[in-house]
Amino acid sequence: MQPERVIKYSTWALIAVGIFSLAWWLGRDPTRSFAESVPGLDNRGAGFGADENVIIGELFEDFGATFTELSETWPRFRGENFDNISRSGIALKDKFPATGPEILWSVDLGEGHSGAAIWKGLVYILDYDEEGRADQLRCFSLVSGKELWRRGYNVAIKRNHGMSRTVPAITEDYILTIGPRCHVMCLDRKTGDFLWGIDVEKDYESEVPLWYTGQCPLIDDSVAVIATGGKALMIGVSMATGKKLWETPNPNGWKMSHSSVFPYTFGGRKMYVYSAVGGMAGIAADGPDAGKLLWEVPQWNKSVIAPSPVCMPDGKIFITAGYGAGAMMFQLREAGGNFNVEILHEYAPREGLSSEQQTPLLWNGHLIGIMPKDGGTLRNQMVCVHPSDPKKVVWSSGPEKRFGLGPYMIADNKMYLWNDDGKLFVLQPSLSGYIELDMAQVIPDGHDAWAPIAVADGYMILRDSHTMVCVDMRK
Amino acid sequence: MASDKVKSRREFIRSGMRLSLALSLGGVAGLAASEMTGDGHVWQIDPFLCTQCGRCATDCVLSPSAVKCVHAYDLCGYCDLCGGYFKAGYNELSTAGENQLCPTAAIERKFIEEPYFEYHIIEDLCIGCAKCVKGCSSFGNGSFHLQIMHHLCVNCNECAIARVCPSRAISRVKASQAYNVKGSFTKES
Numbered sequence: 151m152q153p154e155r156v157i158k159y160s161t162w163a164l165i166a167v168g169i170f171s172l173a174w175w176l177g178r179d180p181t182r183s184f185a186e187s188v189p190g191l192d193n194r195g196a197g198f199g200a201d202e203n204v205i206i207g208e209l210f211e212d213f214g215a216t217f218t219e220l221s222e223t224w225p226r227f228r229g230e231n232f233d234n235i236s237r238s239g240i241a242l243k244d245k246f247p248a249t250g251p252e253i254l255w256s257v258d259l260g261e262g263h264s265g266a267a268i269w270k271g272l273v274y275i276l277d278y279d280e281e282g283r284a285d286q287l288r289c290f291s292l293v294s295g296k297e298l299w300r301r302g303y304n305v306a307i308k309r310n311h312g313m314s315r316t317v318p319a320i321t322e323d324y325i326l327t328i329g330p331r332c333h334v335m336c337l338d339r340k341t342g343d344f345l346w347g348i349d350v351e352k353d354y355e356s357e358v359p360l361w362y363t364g365q366c367p368l369i370d371d372s373v374a375v376i377a378t379g380g381k382a383l384m385i386g387v388s389m390a391t392g393k394k395l396w397e398t399p400n401p402n403g404w405k406m407s408h409s410s411v412f413p414y415t416f417g418g419r420k421m422y423v424y425s426a427v428g429g430m431a432g433i434a435a436d437g438p439d440a441g442k443l444l445w446e447v448p449q450w451n452k453s454v455i456a457p458s459p460v461c462m463p464d465g466k467i468f469i470t471a472g473y474g475a476g477a478m479m480f481q482l483r484e485a486g487g488n489f490n491v492e493i494l495h496e497y498a499p500r501e502g503l504s505s506e507q508q509t510p511l512l513w514n515g516h517l518i519g520i521m522p523k524d525g526g527t528l529r530n531q532m533v534c535v536h537p538s539d540p541k542k543v544v545w546s547s548g549p550e551k552r553f554g555l556g557p558y559m560i561a562d563n564k565m566y567l568w569n570d571d572g573k574l575f576v577l578q579p580s581l582s583g584y585i586e587l588d589m590a591q592v593i594p595d596g597h598d599a600w601a602p603i604a605v606a607d608g609y610m611i612l613r614d615s616h617t618m619v620c621v622d623m624r625k
Numbered sequence: 626m627a628s629d630k631v632k633s634r635r636e637f638i639r640s641g642m643r644l645s646l647a648l649s650l651g652g653v654a655g656l657a658a659s660e661m662t663g664d665g666h667v668w669q670i671d672p673f674l675c676t677q678c679g680r681c682a683t684d685c686v687l688s689p690s691a692v693k694c695v696h697a698y699d700l701c702g703y704c705d706l707c708g709g710y711f712k713a714g715y716n717e718l719s720t721a722g723e724n725q726l727c728p729t730a731a732i733e734r735k736f737i738e739e740p741y742f743e744y745h746i747i748e749d750l751c752i753g754c755a756k757c758v759k760g761c762s763s764f765g766n767g768s769f770h771l772q773i774m775h776h777l778c779v780n781c782n783e784c785a786i787a788r789v790c791p792s793r794a795i796s797r798v799k800a801s802q803a804y805n806v807k808g809s810f811t812k813e814s
Contacts, residue, residue: 185730186722187720187721187722187725187730188720188721188722189717189719189720189721190719190720191720191733191734192719192720192734192735192736192742193735193736194719194736195736195738195739308739308740308741310702310704310740310741311702311704360704360705360706361704452714453706453713453714453715454706472764473706473708473713473764474713474714474763474764475713506764522763523762523763523764524763524764
């Protein structure tokens with residue numbers, strides 16, 4: 151064959167191969183074996199209990215027990231002053247006797263993390279009756295542990311890292327509770343008579359938070375304050391009548407978190423500070439514009455929020471959350487009746503004071519808390535910071551002293567730390583370091599002891615996931 | 626006399642050589658027999674020492690790594706919000722790719738009943754990066770954990786991951802107890 155022909159045929163052959171290869175390359179889908187990750191692959195159900203007809207307050211039992219009237223109170227989540235610090239003058243133990251803590255009584259509860267409130271010799275706790283499938287507000291004698299009465303309602307709750315998880319609010323006249331599925335119940339404190347109730351999930355189209363409601367209700371003077379999420383951000387309800395007094399609109403559809411509403415007075419205004427799923431807000435608490443949004447921080451948008459805001463006298467507000475959220479410190483300012491916010495610090499959990507579940511203590515001008523598991527080298531340690539720089543650690547408990555998700559509070563100038571496993575630590579609050587005075591196993595084989603501590607008249611109420619105990623802490 | 630002396634020296638050396646060879650062969654045969662019939666050793670991860678550094682995915686001589694995530698179902702909370710499945714700052718609790726922590730979508734999420742979801746590791750897709758293990762350990766019960774899968778592992782004389790493991794979580798274990806799973810949630814102190 152002549153060379154020209156060879157070249158000619160080879161050229162055409164190459165062109166043909168090239169065209170074929172191009173067509174193959176263009177026609178081939180390299181992603182044909184890929185599977186799309188789209189919503190709905192988990193076949194998620196429609197939710198449970200949405201059509202369940204809950205009759206709030208329908209159940210009542212009177213056990214005819216008596217109680218010893220005492221003088222002190224621990225009337226709500228974080229106590230009288232919302233700071234988890236007792237002002238009682240009663241001296242408390244800083245060392246346990248050789249025989250261990252004096253446990254006066256013990257009561258089995260449904261699985262959960264709800265905490266107790268105390269009113270002049272009576273203990274109130276919202277329990278979930280697993281056999282009866284009912285939320286029950288139970289009233290016990292503080293001294294004897296005898297149950298006086300219980301009031302509740304049937305509602306279906308399944309185990310989901312516990313069931314109950316809120317602390318009732320108590321006044322001389324009223325008891326206010328929020329159940330796992332957002333049922334608000336108001337009772338007469340002395341008799342347990344049912345006064346009124348709200349099904350927040352139904353009435354406000356709210357989404358029950360993951361692992362059920364953690365928001366503890368607030369009674370502010372004669373007003374019940376509930377952060378509903380859904381159709382409203384927050385509502386104020388008359389304790390006497392159950393009628394709604396005001397409502398804060400929720401145009402951005404913020405959702406209910408596990409955080410609780412905290413009253414705060416700054417710049418001449420009393421307000422309610424709330425950390426919702428979607429953002430943080432300050433809402434007018436009184437006057438003709440009660441319920442009006444005074445300020446908001448949409449930058450604080452975290453998916454799971456359990457700790458409550460820590461509001462400081464100078465307008466600084468600290469908020470933290472778990473699940474990788476970290477923390478934020480911002481400065482609230484007032485000018486001519488208007489409020490604005492400047493974010494001072496925003497950081498990941500490994501960079502500074504953060505907390506997954508408990509609200510840090512503001513003590514002696516410093517913040518004290520326990521770091522979450524994703525807190526880097528400080529994970530699970532107790533740390534102390536100054537609000538001017540929450541990323542700079544003043545002291546930490548050290549790698550040998552790590553704790554879980556349990557609560558900590560101050561009484562009689564001692565800090566009591568209730569660890570996950572049912573151990574009670576007695577610490578000396580200090581700005582110089584972690585000082586441990588004593589420790590005792592209060593609940594043997596304790597598990598998930600996360601409920602807030604309540605203390606009054608020298609009696610301390612502690613619980614783990616299944617057991618509530620009363621410890622005589624008087625010196 | 627002299628020739629007898631030389632002969633006996635040679636004989637002595639030969640005998641010594643024979644004995645050494647016999648001992649060596651016997652030793653090798655014994656070692657091989659013990660490997661065949663008794664406990665050999667393989668590499669495995671202690672999940673309680675693992676710090677989820679990510680080196681299992683990058684330092685194994687195999688690609689993808691012979692290290693995979695395994696799931697201790699008896700420890701799992703079956704949560705809707707699973708710290709091992711969803712990344713922090715997820716948009717919604719759905720199976721959409723942008724919400725998932727796993728870079729290869731190796732975790733299958735299935736609704737069981739309200740409020741429970743089951744999570745299943747697709748071994749073929751898992752690259753052993755430990756992102757899910759870190760999420761589960763930080764926010765959940767720690768039911769996700771890493772193990773060296775012995776149907777994949779080539780059992781190198783010196784494991785390339787063990788050499789760089791910062792917490793020395795990888796060690797030789799008896800082949801008869803080749804896995805160190807967390808299921809019973811026990812840890813010898």
